[in-house]
Amino acid sequence: MVKxxxxxxxxxxxIPTMLGIAVIIFLFMRLTPGDPVDIMMGKxxxxxxxxxxxxxxxFNLDKPIQTQLYLFLSGAVRGDLGSSITKGVPVIQLIGxxxxxxxxxxxxxxxxxxFLSMPIGIISAVKQNSWIDRTAMTASFIGISxxxxxxxxxxxxxxxxxxxxxxxxxxxxxxxxxxRITGFYILDSLLTGDWEAFVDSLKHLFLPAxxxxxxxxxxxxxxxxxxxxxxxxxxxxxxxxAKGLPEWLVILKHSVKNALxxxxxxxxxxxxxxxxxxxxxxxxxxxxGIGRMVVNAIFDRDxxxxxxxxxxxxxxxxxxxxLVDILYTYLNPKIEL
Numbered sequence: 381m382v383k384x385x386x387x388x389x390x391x392x393x394x395i396p397t398m399l400g401i402a403v404i405i406f407l408f409m410r411l412t413p414g415d416p417v418d419i420m421m422g423k424x425x426x427x428x429x430x431x432x433x434x435x436x437x438x439f440n441l442d443k444p445i446q447t448q449l450y451l452f453l454s455g456a457v458r459g460d461l462g463s464s465i466t467k468g469v470p471v472i473q474l475i476g477x478x479x480x481x482x483x484x485x486x487x488x489x490x491x492x493x494x495f496l497s498m499p500i501g502i503i504s505a506v507k508q509n510s511w512i513d514r515t516a517m518t519a520s521f522i523g524i525s526x527x528x529x530x531x532x533x534x535x536x537x538x539x540x541x542x543x544x545x546x547x548x549x550x551x552x553x554x555x556x557x558x559x560r561i562t563g564f565y566i567l568d569s570l571l572t573g574d575w576e577a578f579v580d581s582l583k584h585l586f587l588p589a590x591x592x593x594x595x596x597x598x599x600x601x602x603x604x605x606x607x608x609x610x611x612x613x614x615x616x617x618x619x620x621x622a623k624g625l626p627e628w629l630v631i632l633k634h635s636v637k638n639a640l641x642x643x644x645x646x647x648x649x650x651x652x653x654x655x656x657x658x659x660x661x662x663x664x665x666x667x668x669g670i671g672r673m674v675v676n677a678i679f680d681r682d683x684x685x686x687x688x689x690x691x692x693x694x695x696x697x698x699x700x701x702x703l704v705d706i707l708y709t710y711l712n713p714k715i716e717l
Contacts, residue, residue, distance in 0.1 A: 390705065394698045401694040402456060402687070406449055409683050439465055439684075452687065461691065462684035466677070471688035475670060480563030481551060482669035485662070486654035488585050489593035493650070496597040501604025501643070505612060506631060516601065523598030532591040532664035539587060549666035552581050588665040592658055596650045603646045607639035614638075648704030652697035 436442045439462075440451055455462055461471040500520070504513040540548035551565055552558060558577045561568045566585065569578035611617060612635055620630045659671035666672075670689055677685040 390702055394702070397698060398691070398694060399453075402453060402691060403449065405687050405690045406452055406683075409681075409686055410445060410448075412681065439463075452684075456691065461688035464677070464685045465682045466680045467682075467685075471684050474673065474685060475688060475692055477563075478668060478670045478673050481667060482655060482658065482662075482671065484551075484564050484566060485585065485588055485592065485658060485667055485669060486651070488589035489596065489654050489658075490647075490651065492589055492593040493597040493600060494647070496593075497600035497604060500597075500601040502608055502631065502636060504601070504605045505608030505639075508609060513605075517605070520598040520601045523594045524602075526594065528591055528595065529660045529664055531594060532588070532661055535587050535591055536664075546583050546587050548587065551584050551668060552577065553584075556580055588661050588667050591664070592654060592661045596647075596654065599650070600643055600646055604639060604643045607642045608635060611635045611639045644704055644707055648700050648707070649697075652693075652700040655693070655696045 433442070440448055443451075452462065459472070461475075463470050464474055467474065500516045504516045507513050536548040539546045547553070556577050558565060558568055558574060558581070559572050561571055565581040566578065569575070569581055617630060617634055620634045621627075625634075658667075658669065659675050661667065662669045662671035663675055670692070674686060674689040676682075677689070
């Protein structure tokens with residue numbers, strides 16, 4: 381009961397944060413040079429002044445900035461983020477259409493990061509200062525240092541251009557006709573029993589997921605190693621060894637669980653990064669997710685769409701932090717929210 385009340389309190393604390401983010405992104409978009417109507421009309425060719433003014437009225441761009449802010453906030457409270465200026469479609473609908481692609485990419489990147497980082501971090505700590513440890517930490521340092529756009533381009537050149545193992549663009553081959561149920565191509569192909577589409581979508585997913593997950597894996601591996609080294613020096617681990625328990629049991633049962641707490645913190649933050657910071661990767665690989673959509677919206681000065689996506693990103697970070705805090709209490713009951 382007490383824990384539930386504290387969770388509700390934490391959720392309520394996020395309201396001022398979300399409000400502040402909404403105001404900041406609204407003001408920053410208005411301060412950015414360029415008028416969305418001028419940009420859109422410039423693409424359309426010759427238009428009259430009356431058409432421009434009518435479009436500005438349609439999107440409330442002719443009103444004072446404080447009025448525009450009030451309309452935006454009042455709509456956001458009701459779950460209405462407005463309509464895209466360039467597409468003429470509700471922002472919520474556009475986010476909903478692109479969200480499955482972004483979640484699928486982020487989930488695959490997280491799985492790859494966990495698959496790589498956990499064993500590497502644990503083995504490096506157990507084999508401290510060995511050649512395995514030095515090699516793993518050197519590789520993790522390189523992984524942290526490599527920009528995502530560079531790693532993505534190199535991956536395309538090696539695995540797509542030279543070896544022709546994986547495709548470099550999109551979520552699935554253009555000749556594939558997959559029946560959409562959930563919007564997640566991997567899951568939809570499994571549900572419909574379309575194994576050809578399943579393999580094809582996996583191939584399209586591998587390179588962007590590896591590129592996105594590489595830096596996350598590098599950070600998590602280093603954190604896991606540091607945590608394990610600290611835990612392995614604790615008295616209860618020494619006692620477990622003195623009692624004659626097998627080394628693998630000492631590592632897995634007595635050490636890993638306690639070493640996971642700092643790693644969970646990092647991975648919780650990285651979940652928000654994977655969902656909200658994948659704009660570069662999505663553009664490099666032509667992945668039709670939210671990141672690619674918002675980059676185009678920024679260039680088009682599509683105020684409602686950029687504001688809506690940034691609000692979604694902020695909400696993602698807030699929820700990820702809250703879930704990490706809740707998970708803390710299960711990993712270590714001594715910790716309170």
